[in-house]
Amino acid sequence: MARPIIIDTDPGQDDAVAILVALASPELDVVAITTVAGNVPQPLVTNNALLMCELAGRTDVPVYRGADAPLQRELNTAEYVHGPTGLDGADLGEPATRANDGHAVDFIIEACLGATEPITICPIGPLTNVAMAIAKHPAIVASIREIALMGGGFFAGGNTTPVAEFNIFVDPDAASIVFNCGVPITVFPLDVTHQVLVLPADLRAFRELGTRAGNAVAGMLEFYERHDVDRYGMAGGPLHDPCVIAYLLDKTLFGGKPCRVDIETESELTMGQTVVDWWGMTAEDPNAVVMNRVDRQGVMDLIMGRIGLL
Secondary structure, rough: EEEEEEEOOOOOOOHHHHHHOOOHOOOOOEEEEEOOOOOOOOHHHHHHHHHHHHOOOOOOOOOOOOOOOOOOOOOOOOHHHHHOOOOOOOOOOOOOOOEEEEEEEHHHHHHHHHHHOOOOEEEEEOOHHHHHHHHHHHHHHHHEEEEEOOOOOOOOOOOOOOOOOOOHHHHHHHHHHHHHOOEEEEEEHHHHOOOOEEEEHHHHHHOOOOOOOOOOOOHHHHHHHHHHHHHHOOEEOOOOOOOHHHHHHOHHHHHEEEEEEEOOOOOOOOOOOOOOOEEEEEOOOOOEEEEEEOOOHHHHHHHHHHHHHO
C-alpha cells in the first residue's frame, strides 16, 4: 500500500524537483500539496505547485494555499537564489488549474483527523502551516506517522545567516512548535543536503531524457545552482528538498542518529539556529533523527529514474 504523505512546500526549484519525484512514485500517495510563503511570496508558490502537478500529469492531486507570512516575523524571501518567479530557468507560463478552496492549515487538520492510516507530513519550506495546524488542533499529532523535513544545519552552519538555514530562519517560532510537538521527526539539514550536488553530467542527463519534464528540471537546476556555486565554490548546486522524498523511497540512502534539537527564537544574532546536541551533552531526550550521511549517487540515480517516468 502506498504511503500517504502531504507535501508542505514553497517552490523553489529544489522543491519543484521534490514534488515531481513524489508524483512519479507509486510508493507514495500524495494526499495533497500545501503551500507556504518562503522562497517567493504567495501566490507564486501556489502557482508553482500547480505547475508541477501539471508538468507531472497529476492534476488529480489537490493544492491548498496556506500561510502568506510567518507566525510572528516579517517574511524573508529568496529571489536572489530562485529568481523572481521561484522557478526561473523553466518557462512554464501560468497554471491552467487552480488551487482548491479552503486553507492549507484546515486541510492538514481534516486530512489527519480523517485518515485511515497515519499520514507523513513532508515540510520542505518554512514550518508555518504545520505549526499552525498543530497549535489549532493538537490532537492531530496522534494521526501523524512522521514529519520528514528539510531544514537547519549544525556542523555546516547556515545558508541565510552564519548559523541559520533558510527554512528555519524564515519562521523560527513555527519550527520550535514543530520540534516540540512529540511526533517522530526526521531532519535533513545542510550537513547532508550539501553533499547531494547536481553536477554538469547530471544536467546533461536530465536534458537527454528528451521530455518536457527533463528539460524543465535541467533548466531550473541550471539557473538555481549558480548561487551556491558562486558562494561556496561547489562543483554544483545542492538538491536540498528532494532528499526528503528520496528518504521516503529508500531509507538506506541516508544515515544519522537521534538528537535533541532546539530552535533559537530570542537572539537576533543567532535567530533560527538549529541547536543540535549531536554528542549528547545535555540530559534532554532526543526529539528528532538528524541525518548527516548520504549516498549521493544513489539519490541522484533515484531522482533521475523518477523524472524519467514523467
